[in-house]
Amino acid sequence: MEIAILVFDGLTALDAVGPSEVLWRLPGAELRYVGKERGPVQTETGPLRVFADHALKEVAEPEILVVPGGMGTRALLDDEEVLDWVRAVHERTRWTTSVCTGSLILAAAGLLDGMPATGHWLQMDRLAELGAEPTGKRVVREGKIITAAGVSSGIDMALELAALEAGDEVAQAIQLSIEYDPQPPFDAGSPEKAPEAIVELVRTRAAAREPAR
Amino acid sequence: MEIAILVFDGLTALDAVGPSEVLWRLPGAELRYVGKERGPVQTETGPLRVFADHALKEVAEPEILVVPGGMGTRALLDDEEVLDWVRAVHERTRWTTSVCTGSLILAAAGLLDGMPATGHWLQMDRLAELGAEPTGKRVVREGKIITAAGVSSGIDMALELAALEAGDEVAQAIQLSIEYDPQPPFDAGSPEKAPEAIVELVRTRAAAREPAR
Numbered sequence: 001m002e003i004a005i006l007v008f009d010g011l012t013a014l015d016a017v018g019p020s021e022v023l024w025r026l027p028g029a030e031l032r033y034v035g036k037e038r039g040p041v042q043t044e045t046g047p048l049r050v051f052a053d054h055a056l057k058e059v060a061e062p063e064i065l066v067v068p069g070g071m072g073t074r075a076l077l078d079d080e081e082v083l084d085w086v087r088a089v090h091e092r093t094r095w096t097t098s099v100c101t102g103s104l105i106l107a108a109a110g111l112l113d114g115m116p117a118t119g120h121w122l123q124m125d126r127l128a129e130l131g132a133e134p135t136g137k138r139v140v141r142e143g144k145i146i147t148a149a150g151v152s153s154g155i156d157m158a159l160e161l162a163a164l165e166a167g168d169e170v171a172q173a174i175q176l177s178i179e180y181d182p183q184p185p186f187d188a189g190s191p192e193k194a195p196e197a198i199v200e201l202v203r204t205r206a207a208a209r210e211p212a213r
Numbered sequence: 214m215e216i217a218i219l220v221f222d223g224l225t226a227l228d229a230v231g232p233s234e235v236l237w238r239l240p241g242a243e244l245r246y247v248g249k250e251r252g253p254v255q256t257e258t259g260p261l262r263v264f265a266d267h268a269l270k271e272v273a274e275p276e277i278l279v280v281p282g283g284m285g286t287r288a289l290l291d292d293e294e295v296l297d298w299v300r301a302v303h304e305r306t307r308w309t310t311s312v313c314t315g316s317l318i319l320a321a322a323g324l325l326d327g328m329p330a331t332g333h334w335l336q337m338d339r340l341a342e343l344g345a346e347p348t349g350k351r352v353v354r355e356g357k358i359i360t361a362a363g364v365s366s367g368i369d370m371a372l373e374l375a376a377l378e379a380g381d382e383v384a385q386a387i388q389l390s391i392e393y394d395p396q397p398p399f400d401a402g403s404p405e406k407a408p409e410a411i412v413e414l415v416r417t418r419a420a421a422r423e424p425a426r
Contacts, residue, residue: 014391040264048263050263050264051253051261051264138394149394151390151391152234152393153394153396172401175402176401178363180397181365183351186381188385189391189393199389201382
C-alpha cells in the first residue's frame, strides 16, 4: 500500500511526521516522501531538513495521499505542477488527506469546492475563499477526502484513517505503540478553549509573521 | 538559546519532531540536529531521512538537550563517543531531556542512577536494568532531567519545558499555534487504558520485532 506524503520547503514537520508515525505501522504500508524533485527540503521546524525520496513524476498512483501544511503552502497555491499532480493522484487514491494548511492546497486544486473541510484555525477564511466550507471540527471526512485541523491533529486523523484501512484493533495497537495518551499541561489547544488573551496573542503574531505559527 | 536534538539511524521521527515543533517556537531558540557526523540519518519512520546539521564535536554547550528514542538506541547504549558527549553536554545544560527509549541512552550514560524516570512502556525493565527507577508517569522531572514516555509524549514534555523556560502564556500560545487539542478516536494510548488483548498484541509483536514498535 503506497502512501505518498508531499514535502516542500516551508513544511511544518509535525504535519508530515505525525501521520507518518501512525501510517508506516500499517500492515503493508510503503511511505514515499514526494517532492517536486528528489532531495532535501527545508521544513519550517527547527529548521529541520528532511529528504524527498521521490519526485512528483515518480509517484502516480498512491492509495493514500497526505498533504501537510506550513508557511510553504503559500508558494504552492498557484504552482500548477503541484496542483496538477494532486488532482491527478486524487483520481485514483482511496484516501486523499491533509493536515493544517495542507487543506489550502487541496482547495486550490479544486478538490474541496462546496465541501465541508477543516484546517488550521487561523486559516479558515482563506479556506473559504478557496471554495471549501470550513467547519470547526478537528477531523472532517467527506467521501474519500479527510482534512484535519492544525499541525498536531494529523495524529488523530491518521489513527482514524488507520481504523478505516485496517480496523479498530490495528489502530488501537498503533496508538498504544506510540503511547498516544495525551496529557498536555494546559487546555489551550483550540481557540474555543484557550484564554482570549492567548488567542489574540497568536492571532497578532501570525498576522505579523505570516501564517500558522 | 541553543537546543541540541540528537539524531541517529533508527530514530523514531516523532520523538524528535514533537519536541522540535514546540521548542523552535520559543523566543530565541536555535535548534541543532546533532549526529555523530553531519549528514543524513535514516529514521525508523517511513523510513524518512532527516539531516544532522551538526556533528557531536560541533555542539559543546547547548542549554537544552533532547535525546529521542527508537530502535536505533540499541546501538548507542555502548557507543562511548555518544555517551561521552551526552555526559559532557549534560554538565552544562539547563535541561537534559529524553523521549521514549531515549531515556535508555541517558541511563547508559549514568545520568539516571537511582533516579525516577520514564520511557516507552515496553522498555521499563530495561530502564531499571540500566539503573533508573521507572515510574508509570508520562513526564518525569527530576532536578534538571526530564524524561518522557513513548513517542508522542515528547509533545507534552516539550510544552512543560516551554512553560518552565518562558512561562505559561508562551507555552499556551505554542499549544494553540500547533492546535494541540488532542482527540484520539480511541482511548488505548497506555497499557492501563488499552484493552488487554491489544496490550498483548503489541507486546508480542515488539518481542518478535525488536523494541518499541
